Amino acid sequence: MHMYTLRDVLVVALPPAVYDHAVQDLQTDILTQIAETSAAVLIIDVAPVDLIDRFFAQTMLDLCKMAALLGAHPIITGIDSPTAAVLATFGLDMPDLDLVGSVSDALAQLGVTNTEPIPRG
Amino acid sequence: MNPLASINLSTDLALVEARGKVRTLAEDLGAQAVAGTAVATIVSDVGRRAIKDDLPVTAELAIEAVEGRTIMQVRLSGVSALPEVEGLRSRFGIEAISSTAVDGGRPSVELRIPTSTPAARVDEAFLDRERARLIQRSPGQLLEEVQRQNVELSSLLEELRDTKNALALKARELETVNRELESFSYSVSHDLRAPLRAVDGFGLALLEDYDAALDETGKDYLRRIRAATARMARLIDDLLSLSRLTRDEMHVGRVDLSRLAEEIVAELREGEPGRNVDVTITPGLEAEADAALTRVVLVNLLGNAFKFTDKRDPARIAFGAETVDGRLWYCVEDNGAGFDMTYADKLFGAFQRLHTTDEFDGTGIGLAIVQRAIHRQGGEVRAWGEIGTGAKISFCLASPRIGG
Ligand SMILES: Nc1ncnc2c1ncn2[C@@H]1O[C@H](COP(=O)(O)OP(=O)(O)OP(=O)(O)O)[C@@H](O)[C@H]1O
Ligand SMILES: [Mg+2]
Numbered sequence: 001m002h003m004y005t006l007r008d009v010l011v012v013a014l015p016p017a018v019y020d021h022a023v024q025d026l027q028t029d030i031l032t033q034i035a036e037t038s039a040a041v042l043i044i045d046v047a048p049v050d051l052i053d054r055f056f057a058q059t060m061l062d063l064c065k066m067a068a069l070l071g072a073h074p075i076i077t078g079i080d081s082p083t084a085a086v087l088a089t090f091g092l093d094m095p096d097l098d099l100v101g102s103v104s105d106a107l108a109q110l111g112v113t114n115t116e117p118i119p120r121g
Numbered sequence: 122m123n124p125l126a127s128i129n130l131s132t133d134l135a136l137v138e139a140r141g142k143v144r145t146l147a148e149d150l151g152a153q154a155v156a157g158t159a160v161a162t163i164v165s166d167v168g169r170r171a172i173k174d175d176l177p178v179t180a181e182l183a184i185e186a187v188e189g190r191t192i193m194q195v196r197l198s199g200v201s202a203l204p205e206v207e208g209l210r211s212r213f214g215i216e217a218i219s220s221t222a223v224d225g226g227r228p229s230v231e232l233r234i235p236t237s238t239p240a241a242r243v244d245e246a247f248l249d250r251e252r253a254r255l256i257q258r259s260p261g262q263l264l265e266e267v268q269r270q271n272v273e274l275s276s277l278l279e280e281l282r283d284t285k286n287a288l289a290l291k292a293r294e295l296e297t298v299n300r301e302l303e304s305f306s307y308s309v310s311h312d313l314r315a316p317l318r319a320v321d322g323f324g325l326a327l328l329e330d331y332d333a334a335l336d337e338t339g340k341d342y343l344r345r346i347r348a349a350t351a352r353m354a355r356l357i358d359d360l361l362s363l364s365r366l367t368r369d370e371m372h373v374g375r376v377d378l379s380r381l382a383e384e385i386v387a388e389l390r391e392g393e394p395g396r397n398v399d400v401t402i403t404p405g406l407e408a409e410a411d412a413a414l415t416r417v418v419l420v421n422l423l424g425n426a427f428k429f430t431d432k433r434d435p436a437r438i439a440f441g442a443e444t445v446d447g448r449l450w451y452c453v454e455d456n457g458a459g460f461d462m463t464y465a466d467k468l469f470g471a472f473q474r475l476h477t478t479d480e481f482d483g484t485g486i487g488l489a490i491v492q493r494a495i496h497r498q499g500g501e502v503r504a505w506g507e508i509g510t511g512a513k514i515s516f517c518l519a520s521p522r523i524g525g
Contacts, residue, residue, distance in 0.1 A: 002278055016267055019133040020169060051140045051158070053165035054204075082154040086162055089208040 010039035047078025124181040126255040130168035151237035186240035193234040201228040321350040359486035378406040403441040414494040421487040422453040430457035452515040460506040
């Protein structure tokens with residue numbers, strides 16, 4: 001997993017495969033980072049993930065809820081249309097969730113340019 | 122059923138392998154993308170359960186011809202029922218057929234996915250090719266390579282992040298040190314003044330109140346003590362103005378350099394009315410700059426030009442501009458004493474002088490101030506000189522591309 005901060009946006013790029021036992025660490029890492037940087041927006045990029053099954057989708061939804069509790073508006077990027085269709089059909093809707101095509105689209109919508117990472121600390 | 126591939130869903134890696142193969146086969150056979158994804162999702166969820174509960178579950182992939190069409194089969198052995206999923210049949214046209222355990226065998230669920238491949242196209246060669254395709258997708262070839270590259274990439278990223286953090290840290294440290302130095306020199310200059318005033322005051326008291334008790338030599342020594350304190354007071358003042366230069370806020374605006382030079386020259390002439398000084402100022406030179414800092418620069422440069430030409434008649438001083446390497450350089454030129462180019466870069470250090478106080482008065486802070494004022498505005502300054510001929514100090518204000 002790779003995380004970086006652009007202004008008050010925390011961008012998380014997930015690894016190609018996320019195994020069950022790593023999921024909790026992943027959530028903890030991301031939530032800690034949100035708290036540390038007081039990020040206002042959390043972008044989770046799932047584009048690299050090989051397949052988003054129901055378990056994984058549920059994990060992401062939980063993470064988004066927790067992020068929102070910490071004050072970070074969650075955005076998920078990189079979900080392709082078959083995946084979205086399958087998840088919806090299988091009863092996993094993402095009602096209040098922002099689904100955006102790509103990280104750069106999301107950043108553009110937020111008015112943040114991807115070219116200049118601003119170091120924080 | 123003669124499977125094309127068979128995977129024991131017992132490890133995370135096997136899970137990744139299975140869903141990859143399901144998608145590959147679905148794609149190759151021309152099943153709908155959503156159908157392939159749906160089946161891969163089910164296999165993945167079933168596999169996760171099996172791993173968690175430590176139950177043996179196998180996924181087998183096969184092909185069957187039905188009424189001239191090819192059906193893709195995914196059999197999950199060791200599973201008696203699928204997790205609750207809606208719309209499998211209505212939305213994706215996938216059929217799920219459960220078989221209970223027969224003859225001590227395991228229960229299983231078979232998923233049947235319609236594809237667009239005509240049955241006629243499926244011969245032995247087709248099956249061999251598909252088998253090879255699916256073997257290629259085994260973790261040995263694909264996943265490990267991807268994972269290896271991932272490890273490399275993440276260690277690179279780690280390094281990059283470390284470097285970035287280290288740089289940010291260094292920058293912050295430098296900033297702190299700078300600020301400390303600034304306040305240090307400021308308070309030192311302030312604290313030095315008090316004892317100096319005392320020395321000077323008591324010296325004056327001695328001269329005035331003990332006039333009769335001192336002979337001429339004694340009085341001369343006292344006068345020298347007072348002259349030295351006066352000089353030291355000036356040094357302190359200069360230090361103070363140098364540190365103030367970097368603390369005050371900048372206000373950048375349009376500055377008329379030519380007019381500024383005219384004003385300064387008029388003041389300098391008033392200070393030395395007897396001298397014959399020929400001054401040429403190129404009119405209309407303007408810049409985006411901080412007016413106060415720019416004034417400091419010109420006061421010092423023109424002041425030097427006046428000072429170091431005091432033995433010339435007529436003294437010649439010029440303020441103008443020239444373009445070098447696409448940048449506009451302003452310059453103050455004179456026909457004065459000049460200096461040895463060997464030490465040209467020393468001139469900009471505080472209290473560095475190439476002439477003695479007997480020859481030319483001064484503390485040696487002027488060019489240090491000039492350099493700071495110019496660097497603060499993102500500019501550069503250079504000195505050129507030749508003993509007995511004169512000197513030329515050039516400066517530019519903005520970064521290279523912006524020009525003058
Ligand atoms: N126009 C010039 N011609 C010849 N020498 C110069 C000229 N300008 C500067 N210098 C040399 O550079 C030295 C440093 O200049 P700077 O302005 O810093 O100090 P200063 O004029 O001697 O003293 P201060 O400006 O503090 O009164 C001078 O002492 C002199 O040796
Ligand atoms: Mg000077």
